[in-house]
Amino acid sequence: MTLLDFARGIGMEIALSIFALGVLWRLFSLLLLPWSKERSVKRADAPSSLVAGTQGFFRHMWPAQTSASMFVTINGYVFHIGLAIVVFGFAQHILFIKGLFGLTWPGIPSTFINIVAVITLASLVAALVRRISNPVTRLLSGFNDYFSWTVTALPVLTGLLAVGHYIEPYETILALHILSVELLLIWFPFGKLMHAFLVFLTRSETGIFYSRRGVDI
């Protein structure tokens, strides 16, 4: 069995199984926890929880009024949107998803994808540089942050190398690319990448919490 055979076969099965197990474990264990009783008195003009939660979620999508926050927000958008375009727009990735779930849609020209991937990688590097250079974020950062960054950036880097045939033989870099995606899938539920699911809960919950107390965010 070659490295590529392993990556496309049993490796993918293991990674997807751990991903599914981990994500559902964390979601069920979190959502089925007993909810703390809200003991504060709701303000008279506070909207319903649904409205407050929705408002809170969308408000957090807007940058705060400082230049540092502006950079973090805009750079965050760049690599998040870039990742989405590369993952869901590249014809080869659509074929991968079609193989798993049977879903398919038109791809985006590979030249455009390549440009987006380079911008995404540059944006990820900028995020890392900012994290390291800022004393506050450096102090707050630990293994979870750096490893989550690594498993996010590696598939982009190996994907670019594979598409450009920069490393020969092609099947080796293709295998490394797929393995890097599998590493991301395995780490996803247990690290900060889980925010892809939890961000909807945390931001909405914060919105409801602040709204109830009349805090303007």
Place this chain on the structure above:
Amino acid sequence: MAEHETVGELLARRGITRRALLKYTAYLASVMALAPSASKVMAQALSETRRQSVIWLSFQECTGCTESLTRSFSPTLEDLIFDLISLDYHETLQAVSGAAAEEARLAAMEENKGKYVVVVDGSVSTKDGGVYSTNAGKTNLEVLKETAADALAVISVGTCAAFGGIPHANPNPTGAVAVSDIIKDKPIINIPGCPPIAEAIAGTVGYLVTFGSIPELDDKGRPKSFFGDSIHDRCYRRPFYDRGLFAKSFDDEGARKGWCLYEVGCKGPVTYNACATLKWNGGVSFPIQSGHGCLGCSEPNFWDKGSFYRALPADTGVNGGVVAGAAVAGAAVGAASAWMARRRKERAIEEAKS
């Protein structure tokens, strides 16, 4: 034929001129990417040497490899290879049969001890002592070990001999293996393909006969001159791949326009062979040019790498049941941990009350 006749003498006797030999060696040198001067060296060496003794063993195979070499578009330069070698044993091509054939093999081995080349097509059965493929009362396994013992080198022709091929595919009922899994003490050249390209067989044998050495090989034992580039790298449809223009099925507009066959399962990017450059039937065409994706037949285990029509980026058969089972298990563990947290909270409240 005289007993110790040189190749040059034989060709002269058959009316083949030195110009024809030079043309042939120039052809061999060019397909193997040798220096231009190599053609003269090859012609000189070939004309002065005795014909190389070759013993061709056919094991678990379909004879497609022999057909590839002998039934190619005729007359071809590849035919000349039979003038360069003394094919002392080949079950399909030899006139004699039975005990006389086996005696010819043993006689060639004795006479050319340490100098003959063994060409094998077909995989070797090993299960139950190799009884699933026998000839003249001997298993292929016995014949291979016996014949290779005093050989100069072994050439595994075709994917079955090189990597086990179709007999090696799951469930491999005969315990089929490659020649290299059996023979460990001789130089082995793999010329895989199902079948291999005639020029790759002829060129490699020609190189071995001319220079008396093994051509440069890749990590799978294949001559780099024929297996150095992937089909994808040399494919005339590559520009369509780069532009993201793919046929979605074998009869859609993309297929009619000759777009890239990547999405309908072409394995060209991970297959190393010379099909896209040398092509078949005298350079007329090759599978991709005929509208079908590359099967990857010159790579190990090509038969067991998932469907030929499944695109390369797709998985090779993730078991949905296993993933779904893991998801259910995750949900159950999550629910159980939440339930335990609730129980702890209830107990804490009860203890606080009491």
